[in-house]
Amino acid sequence: MNKPRSTATASSAPTAEALMKGSARIKPKDALYKVGTGIHRRVFNASKGRIFGKAFGMPIVELVTNGRRSGKERATMLAVPIVDGDRLVLVASFGGDDRHPAWYLNFQANPEVSVTIAGTTRTIIARTATQEERAELWTRITSVPQAPRCAGTYDFQ
Numbered sequence: 340m341n342k343p344r345s346t347a348t349a350s351s352a353p354t355a356e357a358l359m360k361g362s363a364r365i366k367p368k369d370a371l372y373k374v375g376t377g378i379h380r381r382v383f384n385a386s387k388g389r390i391f392g393k394a395f396g397m398p399i400v401e402l403v404t405n406g407r408r409s410g411k412e413r414a415t416m417l418a419v420p421i422v423d424g425d426r427l428v429l430v431a432s433f434g435g436d437d438r439h440p441a442w443y444l445n446f447q448a449n450p451e452v453s454v455t456i457a458g459t460t461r462t463i464i465a466r467t468a469t470q471e472e473r474a475e476l477w478t479r480i481t482s483v484p485q486a487p488r489c490a491g492t493y494d495f496q
Contacts, residue, residue, distance in 0.1 A: 368434070379416045387458035394418050397483065400427060401455040406441075407448035415442050419456070420480045427454060428468075428476055 365373075380401060383391045392399055397418040406413050421428035431443035446452050446465040453462045468476055 368436075372434075376416050380414060383416060384455075388456070389458075391416075392457065398422060398456055400429075402429070402442055403453045403455075404442050404445035405449045405451075407445050413441065413445060415440075417442075420483045421476065422456075427456070427463075428480070430480060 379391050379399075383399065383401060386392075388399070395418065397420055400417055400419055401414055402417055403412055403414045405411070417429050419427050419429060431440050433440040447467070450465045451462060452465045453460055
């Protein structure tokens, strides 16, 4: 006899345990990042950025890209070390990892993204800084006194 199926829906944020199962296992660091980002995003969006809208004195944005392979919307929470008028400067360090973060690879494939900052969402065209811009920006980024010095984050550009 078939048991009735539950009508409850799964949480939108994956659990670390779920991420570690199956053939597509990911690193524990990546699983923790995904779970933490999911929680952060829910609180940030529910409070319209009033809660978790800043980290280490820097504004937080929700960046929404389109998956380069899936085409699905992908969102992540990022600190913005430089806000220069309408320009937002993000660091694609992935916490000092030697890989590019997925959001960076996604916007390279499709640069039209949306960002939510301080409760306001807008669509922008993202781009990678030029070599000249990078040199000037890197000096500013590494001089932000509140910026966390994650292991390896500032060892490369």
